[in-house]
Amino acid sequence: MTIAPPKIVVVGGGPVGMTVAHALTRAGIDFVLLESRPSIAMAAGTSLVMSPIGLRALSQFGLLPAIEKAGSPCPSVNDSTTKDDLLETPCSSPTSTRSDHGCASRVISRKNLMQILLDGLPAESQSKLLPNKKISGLLETEDGVVVQCTDGTSYEGTMVIGADGAYSAVRKHMSAIDSQQGTQEPADKEELPYLTTYRCFWMRFRRLPGIEPGDMTESHGPQATTQYFAAEDTAVVAVYERLPEPTRRPPRHYSEADEAAFVARWGHLPLNNNTKNDDDPEGGATALLTLGQAYAHATQTGFINLEEGVVADWSRGGRAVLVGDAAHKFTPSTGAGCNNGIIDVVVLVNKLHKIFALASAGGVVASRDDLAAAFREYQDARFDTVTLGCGLSGRATANASWAIPWAKFTDIWIFSSNIVMSLFLRWAAGKTASTPVFDFIEGEEKVVGKYPWVHAIPFPQAKKMV
Structure with a gap:
């Protein structure tokens, strides 16, 4: 049979x-x-x-x-607090994944x-x-x-x-x-x-003058935090806002009006600290890029609850x-x-x-x-x-x-x-x-850093016999 x-x-x-x-x-x-x-x-x-x-x-x-x-590749993150619409106390959080494990995290x-x-x-x-x-x-x-x-x-x-x-x-x-x-x-x-404790508004926008590819910044502050990353042609930002009360209810479908109200509330939040100020005739000053300014150039947006x-x-x-x-x-x-x-x-x-x-x-x-x-x-x-x-x-x-x-x-x-x-x-x-890999797929290790992997990728049998 x-x-x-x-x-x-x-x-x-x-x-x-x-x-x-x-x-x-x-x-x-x-x-x-x-x-x-x-x-x-x-x-x-x-x-x-x-x-x-x-x-x-x-x-x-x-x-x-x-x-x-x-x-x-993810660069070091500039962590900053927010106060009076300014970035303060920047601190670099070292990202060492390339040396530790053989490759950098990538966005x-x-x-x-x-x-x-x-x-x-x-x-x-x-x-x-x-x-x-x-x-x-x-x-x-x-x-x-x-x-x-x-x-x-x-x-x-x-x-x-x-x-x-x-x-x-x-x-x-x-x-x-x-x-x-x-x-x-x-x-x-x-x-x-x-349980949902936070909601997230995210958007993608075209890379504006003064924004450098690889820019990556977080701003921390009361009830809301941002994460921002710039690629070659576009940049993306996520804003996390704490809900008044945690909930297990099904996700709410947010409208364009909800989105606009959110940006109006948090539009002052700074995203980075290295955008050139086009109004400066000398070109030497810098101006903060805010959520509201970036929203004017948005090409894609989303507004969701964050379950965990x-x-x-x-x-x-x-x-x-x-x-x-x-x-x-x-x-x-x-x-x-x-x-x-x-x-x-x-x-x-x-x-x-x-x-x-x-x-x-x-x-x-x-x-x-x-x-x-x-x-x-x-x-x-x-x-x-x-x-x-x-x-x-x-x-x-x-x-x-x-x-x-x-x-x-x-x-x-x-x-x-x-x-x-x-x-x-x-x-x-x-x-x-100590993270495992597929133990039935043979191949050469492409990701090698100073921390050896506990579980090795199976080496091709044909090469073992050579």
């Missing part, structure tokens, strides 16, 4: 979902990817910071040169990263990416799971991977495929597991499992969310590759119990790391916006110290060095 090969239904075609597509392609595991948006590489969202852990994993797909070309637009991920897939895998597919439900079958869509189509697989964001449809419907639970309630104890937290249970019944924002959500302050989602994929697909390879060698189908055990091992391997990272990101946002009195003190007098920051970065470098 011929054993049917496994097939995985991936829900969500963002950077993490596309990483799943690449990993499954390399693992030789069939899949179909369902994306609710009209296209895979559409212009949605602002820029992302790709750190060494994410870049190293994507380098195993051969994508690092394209990402380095399309993105800009890249979400659209450019998505296009690189799309172009890097072989044509056969690209044909498995299906846009305009909104999920309406999940059903368990004798051998797997069926993912139902609102357009009446359905897709059957051995299992489903939910890479569909903070308000994951897979997470919402997971319990429906767990026959042992016997309930239609959402898989997690709460349908809305994330870690879901208690990432899988159900050996048939459904979550990765990325569907399992844990970070505030964007540290740029760690997408990178942690990519490492989720590394750990999960490493385990799936072993299970399906062993089953195939034995001429059997991977059992539901085997998959359930693998899902638990995956969550156990990742849970403490993402919980720590989520907490650090949230505290970074709280410190920068001076949420409470001690946060202001910590921000100005402790984390503004290069000595303290250097000690923190040294500790973080040790954590980073």
Whole structure:
């Protein structure tokens, strides 16, 4: 009797979902990817910071040169407080990722990263990416799971991977495929597991005279903080504002009027301190670039709530499992969310590759119990790391916006110290060095720094024999 090969239904075609597509392609595991948006590489969202852990994993797909070309390296950040519309007490936070790990973190637009991920897939895998597919439900079958869509189509697989964001449809419907639970309630104890304490207004604008590519600045102050970065042709800024009260309610859809009111409230916030003053006939003076001034040149904007937290249970019944924002959500302050989602994929697909390879060698189908055990091992391997990272990101946002009195003190007098920051970065470098990679993708190490990686990329067997 011929054993049917496994097939995985991936829900969500963002950077993490596309990483799943690449990993499954390399693992030789069939899949179909369902994306609710009209296209895979559409212009949605602002820029992302790709750190060494994410870049190293994507380098195993051969994508690092394209990402380095399309993105800009992160320079040292000028941290500044705000008072009377002025930048004060600038402090450089050293960024040592290039020397520590072999590459600098890079800022890249979400659209450019998505296009690189799309172009890097072989044509056969690209044909498995299906846009305009909104999920309406999940059903368990004798051998797997069926993912139902609102357009009446359905897709059957051995299992489903939910890479569909903070308000994951897979997470919402997971319990429906767990026959042992016997309930239609959402898989997690709460349908809305994330807490929203901040909202974010972001915009992209054309690079104005006096703005230098690579400029990167943060301004910290009461109730609001900014992050600003300038690339070759455009600049992007994010403004985080603390809400009056934290909430677990579904995200609010902000209108153009809400956006305009926000800019009116915070338009005085300075973004940088090196814009040339065109009104100065001598050309020697400088003038601050404010949020309001940059808004007049905006080419793209967005206004969203920022959820944060870690879901208690990432899988159900050996048939459904979550990765990325569907399992844990970070505030964007540290740029760690997408990178942690990519490492989720590394750990999960490493385990799936072993299970399906062993089953195939034995001429059997991977059992539901085997998959359930693998899902638990995956969550156990990742849970403490993402919980720590989520907490650090949230505290970074709280410190920068001076949420409470001690946060202001910590921000100005402790984390503004290069000595303290250097000690923190040294500790973080040790954590980073222990990050896993795909253990079934052979290749040469492209990311090498003074901190050796604990988990080496498998060296090509052919070169070992030479």
